[in-house]
Amino acid sequence: MKLYSYFRSSAAYRVRIALNVKAIDYDTAFINLKQGEQSTPEWLAVNPEGLVPVLEVSTTEKLTQSVAILEWIEETYPQPALLPDSGHERAQVRSMVGQIACDIHPLNNLRTLKYLTGDLHVTEENKLNWYRHWINTGFTAFEKKLVGGLFCFGEQITLADVCLIPQVYNAIRFNVDLTPYPFIEKVYQHCMSLAVFIDASPEQQPDAIL
């Protein structure tokens, strides 16, 4: 199995955490998003979406879109489970996944911010306002779903933590004040004490330039 990754990509970071939780061995290849390697003809031949992550699971099978990859990992390697058993609880965890993966991250990722300051001539200050607005809107709602546990849902790591931690990492990088979100911060601190999260973090990646 080979993961095409970029150290700072939140979506790739999610997949790295899930692979670690499942103790799956994998190779890596790096696509430097900052240098535009995602838009080269070579990479578009691999993934026409021009994004990372891609998980190559066989010579003919390449999976794209981080949430689809997370679901594939969960179905293919069921233990330890990253989704609860009951239907309603699974929906709650997947709702948290959607809150991060649909309602926060796409608005704040690199290509979106570049389009704002580039084609739309938005100022650097307004770009940061935009960034923080979507983080604060999303985290305010997310915080209300938490109950002060060590993880987002119950006492086990779920896909909700897998998605939340990279988003918090990103928010900290953009100097977002996390004081209004004590439950989110508690989950973040706890997860960042665990090897499966630490080893997946951007600083620990071979392509990290910090």
Added chain:
Amino acid sequence: MKLYSYFRSSAAYRVRIALNVKAIDYDTAFINLKQGEQSTPEWLAVNPEGLVPVLEVSTTEKLTQSVAILEWIEETYPQPALLPDSGHERAQVRSMVGQIACDIHPLNNLRTLKYLTGDLHVTEENKLNWYRHWINTGFTAFEKKLVGGLFCFGEQITLADVCLIPQVYNAIRFNVDLTPYPFIEKVYQHCMSLAVFIDASPEQQPDAIL
């Protein structure tokens, strides 16, 4: 079961299609996004995310986030299936879901466009450029995943169609030229000949103001 919906919400539209495919009876309630009903204290007490859809499946269970709701519907009412059987094929369909639900829709929905023209003072023309940019970026990649069939994946409706059709409806409303996407257009035309899609369309909803 009760669906909290808004006729023009693409995310609610997805859920309406899935409920129709599964032939599930449901009641409806309407949250007028244009009039800001999603931000009232009453609605935030129901859904702190301030969004639709919400699917109330019992007096104590309310599901949020359309993709999480779609997965719940699929798990709870497995027939007719909206995901293929094999793991790799499921990942391909879910990847298409992610392409729409993460990479296009969040950038182009009502609250995002309002923030652009409001707080960021982006012109109406640049708002439309932004809209079309993300549609064209997303549809260009999506088109390459299609092979010219009646549906997005194989000869059955899947969650990919459930997500694509509302996005195409939305693109048409914003006068996006679909000529570069003949496979997407073919899927759209075919789906829009089927009752499960027609009955879910915005025009057919009791709250429609066109």
